[in-house]
Amino acid sequence: MPVRHLRADEGFPAAIKTGFDRLCDEIGAPLEFxxxxxxExxxxxxxxxxxxxxxxxxxxxxxxxxDPEGSMDLDQAMYIEKAKQGYTVLYAIADVAAWVAPGGPIDAEAHRRGQTLYAPNRRFPLHPPxxxxxxxxxxxxxxxxxAIVWRLDLDAHGQVTATAVTRALVVSRERLDYPTEQAKLDNGQAGPVMQLLREVGDLRQQLEVERGGVSLNLPEQVVDTSQSGGWRLTHRSSLPNENWNAQISLMTGMAAAQVMLExxxxxxxxxxxxxREVVRQLRAVAHTLKLPWPESMSYAEFVGALDVxxxxxxxxxxxxxxLFRGAGYTVIKDGLAADQLVHGALAANYAHTTAPLRRLVDRYVLEVCVALSAGQPVPEWALAALPSLPDEMAESDRRAKAFERGITDLVEALVLSDKVGQVFTGVVIQVDDKREDQGIxxxxxxxxxxxxxxxxxxxxxxxxxxVKADPVEGKVGFEVA
Structure with missing residues (x-):
């Protein structure tokens, strides 16, 4: 799925502070608690x-x-070991419900926020730090x-053969980061859990392709402040271990969906x-771009082979x-068709369940699953919240996307503010459907x-x-030279 983040290692310069304040006011960003x-x-x-x-x-x-370097809001801890028939994955997710009382002030504020918002070197969290x-x-x-601990038994091909979820006390032994651990993997010095993460991650990626799922791992825009002379923007592709770890999270979300659907x-x-018509159109786009897409190759295989x-x-x-338009949240109830319950990009049923420190809905999915797994009634406070969660999360997603896009615009305008009139070389990556003279x-x-x-x-x-780079309005514009 397309994901875009903006990262930096120091705070905002004064030049975009006015624009940042304007953006927060426009979208109603919840900043201070x-x-x-x-x-409380x-x-x-x-x-x-x-x-x-x-x-x-x-x-x-x-x-x-x-996690990424410097992360402190650590939702997940993992342990992977070889089993007789394949692998055992233990995935511990922070038990936010053990800290947040239903209906209390922290809970009410979390419902108002919906999810953590991210900006360069700053986050506006779902819960107080x-x-x-x-x-x-x-x-x-x-x-x-x-923690809520998922035990997922896998066969030798990475398929889940058994699922269990329970509340447990856990101790995290090491806080690892992606760049360091990827370097260790590349040098043959990684620990056993990271080596097994690679094995399981590769298997799960292959299964994703086989079932027709797609992950669009577009490069990130990264704010680099390490050099003298101000900020600069670069692109960064995700590391392999980030994608393997994402597969563990996706696998857990699919297991949660299965528990709830049953x-x-x-x-x-x-x-x-x-x-189908969109896929046909995409084949035409690939032909225009001179990207080979044989008729025998599926959409998932084609996208997986693209060089990001x-x-x-x-x-x-x-x-x-x-293809990724229309994402949302659906409360399970009688009468829904199969295609109303599936996540089309993953080609599977799926639930958000592995990031409760950063996303509201995950706490409720975890509470439902741990109760069902124990053969106990789902708590009334969790059931009562389900009908309103789709709208709450939709509003939160809208705000988060507007915030992320607005911050990106401000930083781009800042970086380009002294370059108006200069000519650059780029690639047209999007042309508007209705106006062919407008694009990206x-x-x-x-x-x-x-x-x-x-x-x-x-x-x-x-x-x-x-032709334009305004760090107050966050507006950047080019024209073909």
Whole structure:
């Protein structure tokens, strides 16, 4: 699925502060937490998690976390081992419900926010940092923490053969990051869990292709502040271990969906299946871009073979994004057709369940699944929230996308603000359906994706002149030179 992030290692310069404030006002971004929410979070963090619940003791399992460098809101910890018939994956997810009382101030604020918002070197979290980056986070500090632990038994091909989920106390032993661990894997120095993550991740990626699923791993725009002279933008492709770890999360979400579907209760992440006519149109786009797509090759296989570092392939991927329209959340109920319950990009039933520190709906999916697995009634507070979650999450998704796009626009305008009139070379990666003289151009240096006007052909290399770069409005514009 297409994912785009903006990363940096220091705060905003003054030049875009006005634009940032304007953006937050326009989209209603929840920034600071109300005093009563902070006070309640500090009280809960000091008092500890809800110990009245029953927890298995899994503190002897050597769980590890792997995340981007510097991350503190650690939702997941994993342990993987070889089994007689394949693999066993233990995936521990932070038990947010052990810290957040239903109907309390933290809960109410989480429903208002919906999810964490990300900006360069800043995050505006779903929960106060004293919980999301400390007490409830699965940090490797030797402290036992409550978690919802999924046990997924896999055969030698990576297929899930058995699923169990329970509450447990866990201890994360190591806090790993993607770049360091990928370097160790490449040098043959990685630990056993990371080696097995590669094995299982590769198997799950192959299964994704076989069932017709697609992951569009578009390059990230990265804000680099390491050099003197200000900010610069570069592109960064995801590392292999990021994609393998994503497969563990996807596998867990599919397991959660199956648990809920069998019981007829819960909430799924859904997306309409690809339309045959759209796929036909995409084949025409591939032909225009001179990208080989044999009739015998499926859509999933074609996308999986694209080189994400190639601007022409990026143009193809931007066209593929149209297949990912209509994502939402669907509450399970009688009368829904199969295609109303599936996630079309994954070609599977799926639920968001592995990021409860950063996304509201996951807490409810976990609560439903752990109750069903134990043969207990789903708590009334969780059932009562399900009908309103699709609308709450839709509003949260809208705000998050507007925030991310707005921040990107501001940074692009800042980087280009002293270059108006200069000519750059880029690739046209999108042409508007209704106006063929309007589109998006991708420039490698600096890493810019911005509006362009003129005589445009999808996939063509074009010389474009910068005509506008306003770091207050966050507006950038090019025209064909």
């Amino acid at each position: 109300p005093a009563e929410v902070v006070a 979070a500090e009280r809960v963090a000091s008092a500890g998690y809800d110990s009245s619940r029953t927890y298995d003791d899994l503190t002897d399992v050597p769980f590890v976390t792997i 004293v919980l999301s980056e400390a007490a409830a986070s699965l940090l490797a500090d030797g402290r036992p923490r409550p 019981a007829g209760v819960g909430i799924l992440r859904t997306l309409p299946p690809p339309d 570092t190639n601007p022409v392939a990026q143009a193809m991927m931007m066209s593929c994004v149209r 151009v991708s420039i490698v240096e600096p890493a810019i994706e911005a509006r362009v006007s003129g005589d445009l052909e999808l996939g063509d290399e074009a010389r474009v002149r910068l």
